[in-house]
Amino acid sequence: MISFSSFAATVEKDTTAEKGTVKYWDASHLTLVNRIQPDAPLFQRLDETKYSGVTPTVKRYFTYSTGIAIAFRTDSRNIYARWKTKAEKPGVNMTLIAQTGLDLYIRYNGRWVFAGVGIPGHTLTHQSPIVEHMDNSLKECLLYLPLFDKVENLEIGIDKDASLEASPVPFHHKIVVVGSSITHGASAARSGMAYPARLNRSLGFEFPNLGVSGQCKLDSFLAYIVADTEADAFVFDVFSNPSPAQIEERLEKFVAIIREKHPDTPLVFLQTEVRDSGMFNRKIAKYESDKRRAAEAGIRNLKRLGYKHLYFINPAMELGDDHLATVDGVHPSDLGFERILDKLEPQLVKILHKCKID
Amino acid sequence: MISFSSFAATVEKDTTAEKGTVKYWDASHLTLVNRIQPDAPLFQRLDETKYSGVTPTVKRYFTYSTGIAIAFRTDSRNIYARWKTKAEKPGVNMTLIAQTGLDLYIRYNGRWVFAGVGIPGHTLTHQSPIVEHMDNSLKECLLYLPLFDKVENLEIGIDKDASLEASPVPFHHKIVVVGSSITHGASAARSGMAYPARLNRSLGFEFPNLGVSGQCKLDSFLAYIVADTEADAFVFDVFSNPSPAQIEERLEKFVAIIREKHPDTPLVFLQTEVRDSGMFNRKIAKYESDKRRAAEAGIRNLKRLGYKHLYFINPAMELGDDHLATVDGVHPSDLGFERILDKLEPQLVKILHKCKID
Numbered sequence: 208m209i210s211f212s213s214f215a216a217t218v219e220k221d222t223t224a225e226k227g228t229v230k231y232w233d234a235s236h237l238t239l240v241n242r243i244q245p246d247a248p249l250f251q252r253l254d255e256t257k258y259s260g261v262t263p264t265v266k267r268y269f270t271y272s273t274g275i276a277i278a279f280r281t282d283s284r285n286i287y288a289r290w291k292t293k294a295e296k297p298g299v300n301m302t303l304i305a306q307t308g309l310d311l312y313i314r315y316n317g318r319w320v321f322a323g324v325g326i327p328g329h330t331l332t333h334q335s336p337i338v339e340h341m342d343n344s345l346k347e348c349l350l351y352l353p354l355f356d357k358v359e360n361l362e363i364g365i366d367k368d369a370s371l372e373a374s375p376v377p378f379h380h381k382i383v384v385v386g387s388s389i390t391h392g393a394s395a396a397r398s399g400m401a402y403p404a405r406l407n408r409s410l411g412f413e414f415p416n417l418g419v420s421g422q423c424k425l426d427s428f429l430a431y432i433v434a435d436t437e438a439d440a441f442v443f444d445v446f447s448n449p450s451p452a453q454i455e456e457r458l459e460k461f462v463a464i465i466r467e468k469h470p471d472t473p474l475v476f477l478q479t480e481v482r483d484s485g486m487f488n489r490k491i492a493k494y495e496s497d498k499r500r501a502a503e504a505g506i507r508n509l510k511r512l513g514y515k516h517l518y519f520i521n522p523a524m525e526l527g528d529d530h531l532a533t534v535d536g537v538h539p540s541d542l543g544f545e546r547i548l549d550k551l552e553p554q555l556v557k558i559l560h561k562c563k564i565d
Numbered sequence: 566m567i568s569f570s571s572f573a574a575t576v577e578k579d580t581t582a583e584k585g586t587v588k589y590w591d592a593s594h595l596t597l598v599n600r601i602q603p604d605a606p607l608f609q610r611l612d613e614t615k616y617s618g619v620t621p622t623v624k625r626y627f628t629y630s631t632g633i634a635i636a637f638r639t640d641s642r643n644i645y646a647r648w649k650t651k652a653e654k655p656g657v658n659m660t661l662i663a664q665t666g667l668d669l670y671i672r673y674n675g676r677w678v679f680a681g682v683g684i685p686g687h688t689l690t691h692q693s694p695i696v697e698h699m700d701n702s703l704k705e706c707l708l709y710l711p712l713f714d715k716v717e718n719l720e721i722g723i724d725k726d727a728s729l730e731a732s733p734v735p736f737h738h739k740i741v742v743v744g745s746s747i748t749h750g751a752s753a754a755r756s757g758m759a760y761p762a763r764l765n766r767s768l769g770f771e772f773p774n775l776g777v778s779g780q781c782k783l784d785s786f787l788a789y790i791v792a793d794t795e796a797d798a799f800v801f802d803v804f805s806n807p808s809p810a811q812i813e814e815r816l817e818k819f820v821a822i823i824r825e826k827h828p829d830t831p832l833v834f835l836q837t838e839v840r841d842s843g844m845f846n847r848k849i850a851k852y853e854s855d856k857r858r859a860a861e862a863g864i865r866n867l868k869r870l871g872y873k874h875l876y877f878i879n880p881a882m883e884l885g886d887d888h889l890a891t892v893d894g895v896h897p898s899d900l901g902f903e904r905i906l907d908k909l910e911p912q913l914v915k916i917l918h919k920c921k922i923d
Contacts, residue, residue, distance in 0.1 A: 297655050297661065297687070298660075299660065299662055299686075300660050300662055300684075300754075301660060302657065302658050302659060302752065302892055303655065303656070304657055304658055304892060304893060308657070313845060315844075315845075320845075320888050321841055321844065321894070322844065323894055324892075324893045324894065326657055326893070328657075329654060338846055339846055339848070341845045341847065394660065396752065396891075396898040397893070400889065484681060484696075486678060486680065487671060487673075487678075487680050487681075488681070488699060489698050489699065490698035531763075531899070531903070532899070533754075534660055534755060535662060535755070536681055536682065540754040540758075540898060540899040540900070541889070541890070541898040541901075542898070542899040542900040542902075542903050543899075544900075545889070
């Protein structure tokens with residue numbers, strides 16, 4: 208075992224892959240899970256050319272692999288990856304591993320257990336061991352793709368004499384999550400730690416991620432996309448990005464567009480978080496409080512209008528009161544997501560159960 | 566309030582600083598806390614030229630501002646920063662905010678409460694609001710410097726008519742923590758979330774950070790530096806980086822060098838974590854288990870040799886059993902550090918109390 212320094216901290220690396228004992232396979236024939244729509248280009252969340260009125264930033268986000276995972280089986284003792292991404296400047300509040308890296312889980316005693324990450328370089332092509340020196344039992348694998356990058360291609364490397372095959376989709380039901388950067392995954396430490404991905408593994412449902420960082424402002428184009436998407440339920444983190452006035456003006460139309468196509472599909476709205484950044488900043492505190500009040504009024508209005516199968520979890524993103532659970536006062540760290548899910552997941556499960564989604 | 570996209574996720578930003586209402590003050594006259602030695606160059610942990618035998622990587626680490634915070638008082642409604650760092654390639658398993666950014670806490674009802682981060686650019690000079698729109702009461706501030714970068718200079722920006730003054734050191738006792746990347750702060754989301762910084766605030770003691778990522782291998786040069794450093798106690802995360810053989814060969818000499826100068830100072834050794842990366846990788850599992858066993862044998866040997874005031878916390882870094890608490894299988898996220906401290910802090914407090922450090 209040798210190690211190389213990736214500057215910030217040493218990352219474990221082995222040399223097996225360089226010894227010519229590994230064979231790489233194109234991952235495009237493996238099973239894709241957590242896709243929003245079936246006609247999206249490979250490794251993309253959505254076809255960015257399909258809808259009109261989509262802003263350029265959101266179009267770019269649609270080309271990302273956010274939330275998508277690849278399911279496969281292998282008896283290889285070692286798993287590697289080579290992948291190519293599109294140029295993106297590293298974010299300031301995320302790890303490059305979350306943004307551009309890979310995150311592998313293996314089914315073990317009925318649970319999806321973290322196995323290793325594919326470490327990206329500061330380049331467009333990446334090559335990394337993910338996990339090595341395993342036993343050679345047949346393993347069911349789930350590999351999450353980058354949260355904030357477009358994957359141009361992906362190859363899985365396994366031992367030359369090992370097998371690699373597509374798994375049947377290991378999940379049933381499909382809950383599409385629409386939301387802000389918090390849903391998009393900022394700032395999970397690795398892609399499988401974004402909260403939709405955690406729900407994906409813990410509940411055993413597909414949880415496609417339609418988080419569009421900073422851009423989820425109840426725009427009609429997003430409602431038309433949701434209307435056009437098949438799902439057993441939709442979860443909406445749509446009160447984090449819009450202004451109080453935008454919530455007031457847009458929510459009713461947003462829901463009306465969706466209900467036109469999905470008259471009975473459960474719609475679960477999440478109240479936005481109380482931002483740590485508003486602890487001392489009175490302007491942020493007021494603005495965020497106004498947003499939450501506008502969300503509450505908007506949901507009351509929808510119920511008054513007679514919408515059924517519409518749920519509101521409030522609060523939905525509880526970060527605790529010690530102000531230690533975000534990267535930057537806004538975006539939850541894995542500690543923040545853990546605290547959010549501790550409270551949110553049981554409430555969501557209860558709603559889904561009531562809707563016979565279990 | 567406008568916002569700008571830092572690619573990964575939107576960061577809150579205001580425009581007050583650009584309106585010419587802010588005055589910047591050189592921070593070098595403010596109070597520095599968590600310094601390892603008093604003669605280190607400004608904003609550096611140690612004078613990198615002072616000791617012989619130090620490897621180039623560790624010398625570079627000594628120039629970093631890791632663990633250091635600036636204490637000041639101000640009645641400004643807004644706090645900004647301009648700072649200059651040395652070129653470092655962003656790490657793959659850390660946020661740029663943790664690596665190169667600033668992290669501010671304000672004393673509120675007797676507790677240090679997170680107030681905001683200074684967002685770095687992908688540049689060598691940075692300018693960022695930290696917190697804005699506060700009331701104008703006099704506030705006691707604690708600003709942590711970057712974890713993995715050298716700060717060349719730093720200016721604090723406040724309202725033109727506001728006051729800024731050095732605080733008296735707001736901590737008593739000094740516990741120096743020597744360790745690996747885990748101590749260095751990989752992979753806290755912001756610099757104040759590294760575990761020594763969290764202990765600094767929660768216990769009210771200075772906790773200088775002598776974590777040297779990947780390089781803390783019980784080398785004699787590190788023992789001589791510890792011997793040369795004044796502290797009320799030392800905490801050692803020295804079993805994460807060395808091999809089992811290095812632990813066996815080096816621990817006794819390491820402690821002997823320190824004890825020569827510090828015959829009675831409490832020495833608290835931390836067992837290393839059980840790495841998530843060893844869940845499926847049997848080679849890592851064996852290697853790490855051998856390290857932990859070597860650490861246990863080494864501590865038994867030290868006790869047999871008659872060393873007093875020597876403590877061993879084992880386990881000391883408990884990440885839980887769900888494999889969700891690291892960025893990459895090795896480095897704890899803030900969730901990992903939270904879990905570590907939940908168990909570690911009470912044990913450490915008990916030891917320090919026994920040593921009359923409280």
